[in-house]
Amino acid sequence: MDILKLLSRGTKPNPKKNAQAASATQLPSAGSAPNPQLYHDDVGDSRGKKRKRRGQAQGDDEVHDEDDLSDVDYFAPKAAPGTESHSASSAPAKPEPPKRKVKLLDEDECRQVFRSHRLKLTVLSGRTEKEAPKLSKKAKKDKKDKAAEGDAKDKKDDKKQQFFPQPLNAFSELRNIYGVNPELVDNMTRQGFRVPTEVQIASLPLLLHPEMALKRTTDVADVDITRGIDFLAAAPTGSGKTISFLIPAIDGILRRRGEGFTDHVLEALIVAPTRELASQIVNEGRKLALGTGVRVVLMKKTLRLGAEEGEEIKPDSDAKADSDNESEADDAVAEESAEEDEEPDAEPAADKEAGPKLPAKVDILVTTPKILLNFLAATKTRGKKTLPTVRSLILDEADVLLDQIFQRQIMGIWRACTNPDLSLTCWSATIASSVEAIIEQQLRKRARRTAAPSRPLVRLVVGLKDTAVPNITHKLIYTASEQGKLLGLRQLLHPVSSADSGPALRPPFIVFTQTIERAQALHDELKYDIPLEAGGSARVAVLHSNLADSARSKIMTRFRAGEVWVLITTDVLARGVDFAGVNGVVNYDVPTSAAAYVHRVGRTGRAGRAGGVAVTYYTKDDIPFVKSVANVIAMSEKQAGQKDGEASTVQKWLLDALPKVKKEDKRKLKTRGVESRRTGGKATITTTSAWQRQKDNNKRGAIEGSKRRKKAEQQKASADGGASDGEWGGLD
Ligand SMILES: Nc1ncnc2c1ncn2[C@@H]1O[C@H](COP(=O)(O)OP(=O)(O)OP(=O)(O)O)[C@@H](O)[C@H]1O
Numbered sequence: 001m002d003i004l005k006l007l008s009r010g011t012k013p014n015p016k017k018n019a020q021a022a023s024a025t026q027l028p029s030a031g032s033a034p035n036p037q038l039y040h041d042d043v044g045d046s047r048g049k050k051r052k053r054r055g056q057a058q059g060d061d062e063v064h065d066e067d068d069l070s071d072v073d074y075f076a077p078k079a080a081p082g083t084e085s086h087s088a089s090s091a092p093a094k095p096e097p098p099k100r101k102v103k104l105l106d107e108d109e110c111r112q113v114f115r116s117h118r119l120k121l122t123v124l125s126g127r128t129e130k131e132a133p134k135l136s137k138k139a140k141k142d143k144k145d146k147a148a149e150g151d152a153k154d155k156k157d158d159k160k161q162q163f164f165p166q167p168l169n170a171f172s173e174l175r176n177i178y179g180v181n182p183e184l185v186d187n188m189t190r191q192g193f194r195v196p197t198e199v200q201i202a203s204l205p206l207l208l209h210p211e212m213a214l215k216r217t218t219d220v221a222d223v224d225i226t227r228g229i230d231f232l233a234a235a236p237t238g239s240g241k242t243i244s245f246l247i248p249a250i251d252g253i254l255r256r257r258g259e260g261f262t263d264h265v266l267e268a269l270i271v272a273p274t275r276e277l278a279s280q281i282v283n284e285g286r287k288l289a290l291g292t293g294v295r296v297v298l299m300k301k302t303l304r305l306g307a308e309e310g311e312e313i314k315p316d317s318d319a320k321a322d323s324d325n326e327s328e329a330d331d332a333v334a335e336e337s338a339e340e341d342e343e344p345d346a347e348p349a350a351d352k353e354a355g356p357k358l359p360a361k362v363d364i365l366v367t368t369p370k371i372l373l374n375f376l377a378a379t380k381t382r383g384k385k386t387l388p389t390v391r392s393l394i395l396d397e398a399d400v401l402l403d404q405i406f407q408r409q410i411m412g413i414w415r416a417c418t419n420p421d422l423s424l425t426c427w428s429a430t431i432a433s434s435v436e437a438i439i440e441q442q443l444r445k446r447a448r449r450t451a452a453p454s455r456p457l458v459r460l461v462v463g464l465k466d467t468a469v470p471n472i473t474h475k476l477i478y479t480a481s482e483q484g485k486l487l488g489l490r491q492l493l494h495p496v497s498s499a500d501s502g503p504a505l506r507p508p509f510i511v512f513t514q515t516i517e518r519a520q521a522l523h524d525e526l527k528y529d530i531p532l533e534a535g536g537s538a539r540v541a542v543l544h545s546n547l548a549d550s551a552r553s554k555i556m557t558r559f560r561a562g563e564v565w566v567l568i569t570t571d572v573l574a575r576g577v578d579f580a581g582v583n584g585v586v587n588y589d590v591p592t593s594a595a596a597y598v599h600r601v602g603r604t605g606r607a608g609r610a611g612g613v614a615v616t617y618y619t620k621d622d623i624p625f626v627k628s629v630a631n632v633i634a635m636s637e638k639q640a641g642q643k644d645g646e647a648s649t650v651q652k653w654l655l656d657a658l659p660k661v662k663k664e665d666k667r668k669l670k671t672r673g674v675e676s677r678r679t680g681g682k683a684t685i686t687t688t689s690a691w692q693r694q695k696d697n698n699k700r701g702a703i704e705g706s707k708r709r710k711k712a713e714q715q716k717a718s719a720d721g722g723a724s725d726g727e728w729g730g731l732d
Helices: 003-007 015-025 066-070 107-116 137-148 152-159 172-176 182-190 198-208 241-258 275-289 315-338 369-376 404-416 433-450 482-493 516-526 549-560 594-601 623-639 652-657 663-672 690-725
Strands: 119-125 230-234 268-271 296-298 364-367 392-396 423-428 457-462 473-478 509-512 540-543 566-569 584-587 613-618
Touching: 107 119, 119 198, 119 433, 172 182, 172 198, 182 241, 182 275, 198 230, 198 241, 198 457, 230 433, 241 268, 241 275, 241 364, 241 392, 241 423, 268 275, 268 369, 268 404, 275 296, 275 364, 275 549, 364 369, 369 404, 392 404, 404 433, 423 433, 433 457, 473 623, 482 516, 482 613, 516 540, 516 566, 540 549, 584 594, 594 613, 594 623, 613 623, 623 652, 623 663
Parallel strands: 230 423, 230 457, 268 364, 268 392, 296 364, 392 423, 473 613, 509 566, 509 584, 540 566, 584 613
Antiparallel strands: 119 457
16 A cells, blocks of 8 residues: 555645635535644655665564554454443553564655655654765865855755654554553544654654664664654644643553563653643643553642652751742742642542652643742752652743743753653643753753763654644734724624624634733623623623632633633633634734744644634734734745745735844733833723714813822912911821
């Protein structure tokens, strides 16, 4: 069977065309897509080589089984539901030996699969220096000329050369080639996952079994993978990154159990920026680990981990330890106040008199940064705790975790993971080169500190290099005033005719605002827009970080259950959160960066679902910043297969005319948003027209002025009177 045919089963050759066709009939809320893959280009035989027929491959040390590859349902449940062993027993499940040997693809076939799915893997660091090949006189001269031209880019590209390991062609290969625990594979297929997504195709073989994945690859002969790899992946929103890091984490634990380690030991640490995302990862992890005995736990204030206590602090060194840890502890306190929930995963709380609590049974811990740092923080008598058993540190939404707000906390956590075999994997839809540089630098520092041999750092980019959300429809709408946005949003909800304002928004959808105040104000404005008979104000909800934890999770549950139709929120829900059936996203306020746009609109069109719509409003205050959003939209449409001349959301003349934003302004925007929307008239959301508000303001001003004048007259009069009778008139 042709490998390209196999991988394209159910895929659409022209995603844009299909997305449009599908959007007419299908919405994300209609259910899962038959194929979650985003790209499948016909690469043909790009290198002019004929692909070898299967079975003709060189030195087959595996027997190829043609049916096996086409049998993607191979792991569908065989026993009737209820008869399977689903108990969460803690008995170690030994990975079964591979049942059938499967042939590995040769390098050329691997290359074709990678290219057709727009997958790019490069070694960022960890190549040993190649011996310089002997050059002829002419070659030497050419090289000199090139260097003189200052062609530094070429040199860099040579160093960061692409490579093409085994792709994951079907989930059945997880067991057959990489020896993944069968229970784990069954748990995955039980969720209806049939075809691996791009990020899964490229990352799972490498992370599960690098030697096997690279067996036929010659491009990385100078890379030592015997100690595994560090990895960073930039893959589109909703493309299944979560299971790409959960499967290797769970499988690694089960492998070591198979080697005789039977206790629950904290081996994997997953850090996510928000509580909503952390608890979603826990849910996903528990579904995958069902029946394997691996415990996936959410970090809570009351949870006691099997951490190593820091060194004892002698009284004279107290002052230093305090000052070292002061700032981190301060940071941690704020989060603690909101983390008052009961702890279902901890061991039963030990009676204080009965002695200290036993550490909870945890194999995989999922946490937000602050709460874990707080646990690790030094006390008056002991230094910081460490987590020496953690062998895998996973940063989900790594770019935001390694950006200003969280960076110091993440470094603290990273340092606490003292195991010399620690592997790092970083995941996001957007990883800037500055973030890559931070990761490289920290890995180098760590290697120096621990004197452990460093591991290669591998980068995966899905979609080649440009950040895009290709499988949804983007709309960029200009309104002359702030009120125009509200009117526009209402029109999207209740279009007069299907043609009057672009796409109608079928609930459920999410509306993003710049600040908490604006989210609340918009909620006040919109909550009566749904008729009482259809559920009324209960259909519209607002979620932001000023709400209590319990309120936040209640709203999440109601939105997931379909009870809430319009969820108004801030960027707190922009990243990672997976609402499979969200039909659309409205950027009521322009996102503060291209990355913020990608993450926000990526809440719709997940796992290849077609028909998602993203509407972004902008006013003249946003114009300086709209270019980066417009660029993402243009790139998304290009990646979706739009041809030159086809109508585009972003007019080229507009894109060309929009000003370039200065770096300084970009930075400000990223941290503060559009300044005028933070305070003053534009911070409020109202339907009152600008003319009416100006009139009201004038009236208010006149009243204030007259009050001031009256007060001044009174003060003058009492001062005159006081002077005449010589008595103190008291405080005014
Ligand atoms: N192979 C697959 N087939 C079908 N659905 C899948 C597959 N893998 C993952 N999914 C589903 O796709 C959805 C999105 O996955 P996930 O949340 O991991 O995306 P993500 O890449 O982490 O997105 P984000 O960048 O927004 O965090 C989830 O509902 C998940 O269950």
